[in-house]
Amino acid sequence: MKEFVPAGADLELRAIRKEFPGFTAIENLDLHIPAGEFFALLGPSGCGKTTTLRIIAGLEQPTSGQVLLGGQDVTFTKPHERPVNTVFQSYALFPHMSIVENVAFGLRRKKAADPVAKAMDALNMVELGHVAERRPQQLSGGQQQRVALARALVNRPSLLLLDEPLGALDLKLRRQMQIELKAIQMEVGLTFLHVTHDQEEAMDMADTVAVMNKGRIEQMGAPEALYERPKTAFVSKFLGQSNLFVGEIADSSGDSFSISVAGNRITVPKHRAEKQAGKIAIGVRPEKVEFHRTDPAAASHLNILGPGVIKDIRFTGVSNQYLIEIPNVGDVIVFAQNVGISPVIELGEKVWISFKVEHAFGLADLPVGDEE
């Protein structure tokens, strides 16, 4: 049994490929998670994130590639010999054992001293010491989830894997658990790898987010970086919402270039664009866009499009969402924060939209449907 690294350990995946009969789940995955980080692997169902998790846990073998933990190659090490623990999506609590026995299971297998005492400590940390003698079936979903967490954490693994652990919880409980999980991770200093399809959750909790799609990581970085500067069409749409405009790169001068869409000029700074020539998709986040009743004066730092027509207005409490249709351009979504004074605007009214050039981003690829 390998000695366990007391603090978190680096995780590295090199050129991982996983094929199943009939399809390839993971194409070519490279990943490096530094020790002690809270890392989120984000993606839609079927993108390969759960498969990646299982490969790291040892429950699956990659078709090719390597898994390194703390520098050691563990690609073919059996799951019970890896210093990695998993919090499963369905919690997987053993129904025939009491809660405390569940939590002590890993400790007993490793022949650790005082397994019951340590298990009780872990249970107390998640505030469930009082249910130690009950069975999993007697606990609520939220309680089971905390037991599953305690059961994994008590073993002080080098790496903790969480497979969409909050999916089955209702909204309030989920928010609460997100805060708790983050607090625990920071307190204990372990490396957490959190797999989820919930982008708000990923952005909220993680130090680094990797967005995965169809077996590949499309973009990886700090949540703000990903959000303010998505690099692919998928990321721009999966993480938050985006307005995308497609056109040929025409003017290129100084530190920015522009495209022309139905007579409207859209400029993007060169350092925020992934391409410098050809057809490009330029996007902007809806909350960065304003609309105006009259044609605003042209300004070098602004992109102005219009006129368009208000097609839809939605009130979501926190904001008003407007859908504006600009002929030959498409639909533009605008979020306006609800600060108490909503503009009195009605469906069908003619408006112009504007956004700052520095908020625009240029994507590496084109949205589906606009490919060359």
Place this chain on the structure above:
Amino acid sequence: MGIAFTSSAPKQSGSPLKSGKIVLVLLLPGLLYLGMFFMIPLVSLLITSVETPDASGAIGMYQYGFDLSAYQHVITDYAPQIGRSFGYALLATVFALLISYPLAYFVGVRLRSRPLIQKLTLTLVIAPFFISFLLRTIAWKQIFADDSVTMNFVRNLMHLDPSFHFLGTPGAVVWGLVYNFIPFMTLPLYTSLERLDLRLLEAAGDLYASPAAVFRRVTLPLTMPGVISGTLLTFIPITGDYVNASRDFLGSPDTSMIGNMVQADFLQNSDYPSASALSAVLMVVILVIVGVYVKRTGTEDLL
């Protein structure tokens, strides 16, 4: 066949099936055992069926050979028994189905809201299983004995001739067969009915179907796997039964079935080729039936 003796729905979390050498360790002992003690005996049966009588003419002594006279003898001389076996089996199966289906429906569908009562009633249904099958049959034999209280009552009630008897008639044999094999019919039916999604019946009703139409167009088709399963599990063993038809139980020499002849030839007359040939004939028919079934529905649900 889907005979699940516990009726919990399967639950898988999408983990892939494992593979490895350990499969051999798990499967081989059982498979070898079956190979040795099921397959080989069947082959042995075929070999015995074509043996020739020993040159010495001694009873019970045979030589290996290829003599089809046993088949000839069996198919011509035992034709009545063969016909009777399949005839009784068909009749008994139909009656068993008609009796079992409503009962299985009651327990599997109507009693769903009270799981404990459902389990206890199911236990009552298979209770006959727990008492010796021979004694059950003897009980009916004594109940229907020519001079029993029951028979006297029936004769008076229906103004019948004093010589009217039930024992020894095909009716008695079929009665016994039906009774003894009802659990085989009921359990698969129950399993099917217990899993029936009642919301589908509600939906049918919502779409203007009368109760009869709901049964014909929704319930019956959906429970058809159970019906077929139960039918096969009832029909096939009955064809080989001989206890019910034996004259020590409910039958008479006039109701003898394939099983009676096999037993007589094998254990009493030492006519091994004939016994084996008859068994082989029966087995072939059964394999054909099973073959048709497997072709239609595949081997996935067999167990």
Place this chain on the structure above:
Amino acid sequence: MRKLRLGRFALPLYSVIALVYLLVPIIYTIAFSFNDSKGRTNTIWQGFTFSKWLDVCSRPDICNAVGTSLLISAVSTLVATVLGTAMAIALVRYSFKARSLVSLSLFLPMATPEVVMGAGLAGLFFNLGTGYGYTTVILAHVMFCLSFVVVTVKARVQTLDPVLEEAGQDLYGSPTAVFWRITFPLLLPGIVSGALLSFALSFDDFIITYFNSGGAVTTFPMYIYIAASKGVPAEANVIASAVFILAILIVVGTQLATNLRQKRLLAIK
């Protein structure tokens, strides 16, 4: 509206009648175990007595037969349960080629009439020159019980979510530890069901046993069959009734116990 009312009662009423019909021979057999019959015949009611129950082994051949049956059934059940559980786990959890062949091989014994299996096995033992006796009967019993054990245990294995075993591995359980601490305890109810079913089938078997006993071994069902022509004594009814009551107690008992445990578990929530 009248029609609806009657309709609702028709099915329960029918079911009660059907259940009574099913129980008639059982009640008859149990009743006649209390019959004060003289000699071997037990066909006419001659008075109520406990004497047959108290003195059940006054006819030693019955108790010998029961003892033989118990021994054969116990050994057969043990072997069939071990082999069958292994096969059931393999069928549900592992992928392998020739899956259809295995399923068919397990299914055929269940579909083959007992005369065919009995005659076949007897022929095999005859050709092998092994003679007949306890061994041949036990070998025969294991064969036909195996498939039923597989079917019963398989149903239970299918309810076992593989993620539990993965969690066991994830928590440092070696394959052996995972099997004995997670898989086996959770499968145990199914294994026990399979074993009970195997025992019941073996104990009650007549045809296959008769063909393979060679006169050296007399099981309880054989005793009854042979006695049927001459007269089955009341002691046989006693044994059968006792077995029946025991079986019902076990089955109903476990159902009630499970029910009680479920209720208690869910009450504290």
